[in-house]
Every structure is written in C-alpha cells, then in structure tokens.
Amino acid sequence: MGLSWRALCPACPHGHPFPENLYIDTRGWTCCRQCWRTEPDPPDPPDPVAIDRAVAGDPPERLSARERAAAVARLDARGLSAEQVAERIRCTPRTVYRIRKRIRQGTTR
Ligand SMILES: [Zn+2]
Numbered sequence: 001m002g003l004s005w006r007a008l009c010p011a012c013p014h015g016h017p018f019p020e021n022l023y024i025d026t027r028g029w030t031c032c033r034q035c036w037r038t039e040p041d042p043p044d045p046p047d048p049v050a051i052d053r054a055v056a057g058d059p060p061e062r063l064s065a066r067e068r069a070a071a072v073a074r075l076d077a078r079g080l081s082a083e084q085v086a087e088r089i090r091c092t093p094r095t096v097y098r099i100r101k102r103i104r105q106g107t108t109r
Contacts, residue, residue: 006058021033047064059071
C-alpha cells in the first residue's frame with residue numbers, strides 16, 4: 001500500500017499545499033486538512049433574521065436545523081427552561097434536549 005496519487009501532488013485540488021495539509025483518514029483516504037475543515041459547504045447558511053425571529057418567539061415557517069440550534073443556544077444563554085425554549089421556537093421540549101446535547105458535543109455548525 002503506497003500513498004495515493006493525491007499524496008504525491010504538491011497541493012490539493014483547491015491549492016492547499018501538501019504535505020502540510022495532508023491528512024490520511026481512518027479509511028486510508030488521502031484528504032486535505034483545509035478542505036476537510038471547510039467542506040462540504042453547508043447547503044443552507046443560517047439566516048440571522050430567522051434566528052432572531054425564533055428567539056423572539058415568532059419563528060418563520062421554515063427554520064433549518066442549524067437556525068433552530070442557534071436559537072436554542074441563544075435562549076439557553078438567557079437561562080430559559082427547555083419547555084420555554086420549545087414554546088418560543090415551536091418545537092417539542094424533546095427536540096430542545098436533543099439540540100442541547102448536540103451543542104454540548106460541539107456537533108452543531
Ligand atoms: Zn485543500
């Protein structure tokens with residue numbers, strides 16, 4: 001098993017220089033650290049207005065998972081209970097608990 005062709009390139013397809021940014025993942029694939037950190041691009045960038053509305057208790061019809069998580073984080077910072085947060089963003093307390101867990105684990109982006 002040798003290094004893949006990509007590992008032999010001077011840079012990744014996006015121009016990040018190797019070997020500084022070379023990264024072999026758990027499957028033995030050659031990746032770029034910079035790209036690994038920045039891709040894939042989120043399909044829907046969070047809308048700050050949507051988050052503001054949710055925090056204010058008037059969430060838009062379509063609230064993405066990331067926007068909802070951002071709203072939960074903001075309301076948590078104010079010390080609201082899961083039930084109060086759920087009421088604001090129009091979801092169940094169960095969803096709030098799930099989002100809080102994700103926030104603690106740092107898996108929201
Ligand atoms: Zn790259």
